[in-house]
Amino acid sequence: MAAMERDMRALASGATVGWRRHGESIGRAAARAAGRLRRGAAATERDEGRAEAMRRCWSAFVEFVVRWGMSSEVWGVGARSGVCEALTRLACRRDDEGDGEDGEGTSYKPPHARESDENIAMCEKDACDLRAGACGALGALARLNGKALHGAWATMLPTSEHQLREKSVSTSLVKVIACDSSAKVRGAAANATMALFEGPASRQYLAIAERREAATSAGANGAASSSLAPGFGARVRSFSALSTTLGDMVIITLRALLTALSREKNAQCARELCKAVAALCDAVPFDRFPRDLLRETVDSIHAKLVHLSAETPSDRSTIQSALFGALASALSARGATRALDEYLSSDSSSSMIYRMISHAKGEVAGSRCEAFSVLRALVVHHTGAATLIGDELRELFPSAVCASGADDRVCQASARLLTDYLGSVSGSGQVRDDDEVDFGMIASTPALPSEVLRAAWTNAIESQLPTCALHKSALTRVAGLNVLTRVNSNVLTCFGSDVRTLDSLLSMPHSVLSGSHESVPAVRAAACRALGFLIYLPCVNLEETAAALLIAAEDVSKSVKIPAMWSLANLCAVNATRENRLCDDTVASLAKVLIASAAEQGDKVRASATRGIAHLIAASTFDTSHEWLHKAAQSLASCLTTGNAKTQWNACLGVAALLQNDSAMDVGAYWADFIVRMLLLLVRDAKNFKIRLHAAAALAVGARHERLTLAYVDSVSVLTLSLEALEIQSTAFESQSAMDFKYKPALICQLTTTLVSVLAVARVDGAIGDALKKSHAITLSTYQSLRDYLDGGNSDARVVASFKTAVPLVNKAIFDTSLNNIVASLLATQPSLSARALADAFGALAFSFSHP
Incomplete structure (x- = not known):
């Protein structure tokens, strides 16, 4: 035992040079240490002295994990799973457990073996600290490299309700939340659970999770199997897909968190539980789950809010803030619109909505801002419910809130609520900066009739926006200018020929940029962004806007x-x-x-x-x-x-x-060869698929306008080699990111279109024939896929969409011209049997073939 303790201390201090240099060695050492600790625990915990030594070993091991984490090099998958399993077992372990034959242990000790109350309290404190430390170590690992832990989720999260029972031999972080007697340990476990679901990597991993079965089912005796996850835990399957396993984890974990939240008395622990629920709601695709799941979540959070009156003021403030955050995450979760729209538009949800409005009208600035966040989530994702309470929401807009002398944070939250409300009812919804989209003209069907929509915008222009513009808080002025980004074609339609009102909209950012009174950069930046959206309106004076933006x-x-x-x-x-x-x-x-x-x-x-x-x-x-x-x-x-x-x-x-501008190329034709060769380098060598796609599109434009000059043969060679490399590439292992997988079909189709455009140039060259003979298989396959598309025989939606967006478009005439040039180039190389066989193979693809 002493030797094991020394090993753990050395491991924690990082004294061994090899462990410092080699992350894989550290991982293997950690996994071996975890195994020794698990095996040694059952043999030593009955001996009090040895049990204390074992506790010190565990403590050193936890210290090591927190110190080293995943910050060294790459740990092996087995090492990560072993460490996570060991820490999870430690988090679930209690010193009062025995090692009976059934593995469940017993908490009974005879009188002569019992310690004094003081010693018991000290041991319990040490054990709680150790379990909380294990949960903290798991949370630290998840924050350092959450993606690396995905393979170990099965050791940390439950897939069945039976695993959460106190006497079950199964261990998980959620079981700690459900069963541990220490609020400190429960809070640490909830924090670690939150860390597992945070971040884009976990959202991507959970994107495949699904559970499309009914949310309830009867057990063998006709009763529901459990309040935690009815119908899901009792089912036995010989095989489960990863998506289904993740779905089970989500449902069991979420319902266990909600159950624990409803029973939790400790304010700090309740706050951590709310954060875990919020992180889970942000990560899970609820459109792939039963609709009742989100409704249960909203109802549970609201029920906890209702019963907060019994808490002390400080505890009530702590829990209420966290509950508001969890409720906002639930209302804005992926799939929340489908799952909750009908419920939120019914009378049964009115108490929850009006409670939020009441809090937004309250006196405490912090809770008011958090209530505004919940209302914003409601407005953005549940437009139907927002239109039903439009009159109540107007009492929370800037003209009313700012006039009451509210805190600056509340005034800013009010202006942001106005922005989201107008965008939602106008059909704008959420907007983001994207180079390739004309935001200002994008609009879905408005949620309000034209007359009502016009009245809402008129009120905003005449009352709300001037209030924001004159407010002392810069952030409130910024939020007011952001309202202008929600102007779209629906707003133009409702105003019709009322040019004066539209001019008043445009004057707001112009006055900020052209005048000298605004000294805060954030406000000037918001004015620039607003003009970037409004520029698409047909009534905008481009010269005046250019003058203002040139100053900015x-x-x-x-x-x-x-x-x-x-x-x-x-x-x-x-x-x-x-x-x-x-x-x-x-x-x-x-x-x-x-x-x-x-x-x-x-x-x-x-x-x-x-x-x-x-x-x-x-x-x-x-x-x-x-x-x-x-x-x-x-x-x-x-x-x-x-x-x-x-x-x-x-x-x-x-x-x-x-390359497309003839006048530009007449002035500087000497650029053509240099720029084309740079495009070829990008097509061949760029790691980013979107760069390669745009480079291939530019090359196709150059080919269509006959700008390839001396790079003609090289263009054919690079394009065919690139297509061949994509054909044999294993995307899952060789691509740089998930974005490569997303753009791979589009890149293949663009390279195909570019190759056809290059070969459609009327030029017969033996060098082209030699290049085509070397890559005839991939070229023939590429032309076959394009012919299937042009002939309407390709049923792959991704391929069809990619060919439709490829630049420039290829029709049957260009396709046949390209094939004629291929055949002529092959035959010009040498009239051998192989060349003629290839020419015949390509000619068979033509829609109308004219070459002899």
């Missing part, structure tokens, strides 16, 4: 430059679609700012600047007087190989615009 682009604050450059790129995109375009002087000023930003600023600014340059080139007709064209071409060439992925693929779009 020179701002010394980086937080202002980022949205200013994003909005300038949107301005350039809109300019390319208007008949009355910007004058040459304004375009030159825009080009100067964009080119300088693409060369000097950070990645976010560079990406937007590069996109703006692309739109300016596409909308311009050049001659030798346009000095900025040469600098723009150099800037695009630089951005093709530097900066983040977004900068590079926007540079590819800019190069495509350059």
Whole structure:
């Protein structure tokens, strides 16, 4: 035992050089140590002295796990599972357990073997600290590298309700929450459970979880099998898919957390339970689960809120804050709209909704802000319920809240509620910055009739927004400007020909950027972002907007430059679609700012600047007087190989615009070969699939406009080799990220379209024939897939969608022209039997084949 204790101390201190250098060795050592501790526990815990030594060994082991965690190199899967299992067993272990034959132990001790009350209290405290430390170690591991623990979830989470029974030999963090007598240990277990579900990696892992069966079922005696997870724990299966196993874990864990929350008396522990419920709601796809599950969650949280009156004021404040957070997460969970809309629109939910409104009108600033967060989740994800309480919500908008002298945080929360309400009833919903979408014109069906919608926006323009604009709090002014990002085509329709009202909307961000009274960068940044959305409105004066944004682009604050450059790129995109375009002087000023930003600023600014340059080139007709064209071409060439992925693929779009613009190429034709070869390098070597996709699209545009010049043969070779590499690539092991898997079908289809566009150029070359003969199998397969699509025979939705979005579109005539050129090139190489056989194979794909 002494030797084991020394080993544990050495392990915890990291004294061994090999353990410091090699993470895998550390993992194996930890797994072996965990095994020794598990085996030694049963043999020593009856001996009090040896039991104390064992406790010290466990303590050292927990210290080691927290110290080293996953921060060394990569632990083996077996080591991770072994460590997690050992820590979970330790979290569930109690010193009063025996080692009877049934494995369940007994808490009875004869009088002569009992210790004094003081010693018992000390041992119990040490045991609680040790169990809480084990839970804390698991939480630390999850936060350091949550993805690495996914394989060990089965050792930490239950898949059956029977595993949560106190006398069950099964161990899990949830069992600690359900059965442990110490609030400290329960809180630590809840915190560790929350850590398991936090983060994007866990959301991706749980995205496959599902449980589509009924939420209740009768047991053998006709009664429900359990209050925790009826119908799911009692079922015995010989095999369960991973999605089903994860679904069981979700249902058992969530219901156990809700049950524990309803019974919990300790405020700190209840707070941790609420955080765990919130993390689980954020991670789980509830659209793949029974609808009743989310309703149970909302009802349980509301029931806990109702019974808070019996708590002390400090405890009530602590628990209430956490409950509001959990309720907001439940209302905004994935699938919550489908699961809760009908329930929230019924009378049965009115008490919960009006309780939130009551809290939002209260006197304590903290609870008011949290109640506003719940109402925002309700408004965004449950529009039908929000329209039913529109009159009550108007009492919480800025004109009423700010006039009452409320705290600045409450005023900001009120303005954010106004933003979400107007966006929801207008059909805007949630918005996010995305280079490739015209937000301002995107709209779903509005939730209110046109007259009512107009009245809501009129009230906002005349009363609510001026109140926000004049408020002393900068964050409230920011929230007021964010309302403008919810203006869409539905809002335009409801106002009709009322240009005055729309002009008043546009004047708000203009007054912030053009005047000198606003000194807070966050407000100026919000004004820039608002203009970036409003720029898509047909009544916007592009010259005035360009003048305001050019001023913002020179701002010394980086937080202002980022949205200013994003909005300038949107301005350039809109300019390319208007008949009355910007004058040459304004375009030159825009080009100067964009080119300088693409060369000097950070990645976010560079990406937007590069996109703006692309739109300016596409909308311009050049001659030798346009000095900025040469600098723009150099800037695009630089951005093709530097900066983040977004900068590079926007540079590819800019190069495509350059290759497509005949006047630009007449002025600078010497760029063509250099830029095309840079595109080929990206198609061949770029790790990011989206960069390769946009580079291939730009290359296709160059081929269609016959800009390939000396790189024609190299283009065919690179495209065929890239298609062949994708064909044999095992995406699950070789791609860089999940985004690669997402874009792989689109990349294959774009490479196919680009190859067809390149080979459709009327050119017969023996070198092309040699290149095609080397990769004839993949080329033939590629053409077959495109022919199936053109002929309407391809049923794969992803392939069809990818071909529809490929640039430029390929029709049957271009397809046949490409095949004619392939056949001619093959036969030009040498009229051998193999060449003619390949030519016949390609010719058989043609819709109408003219070559002899």
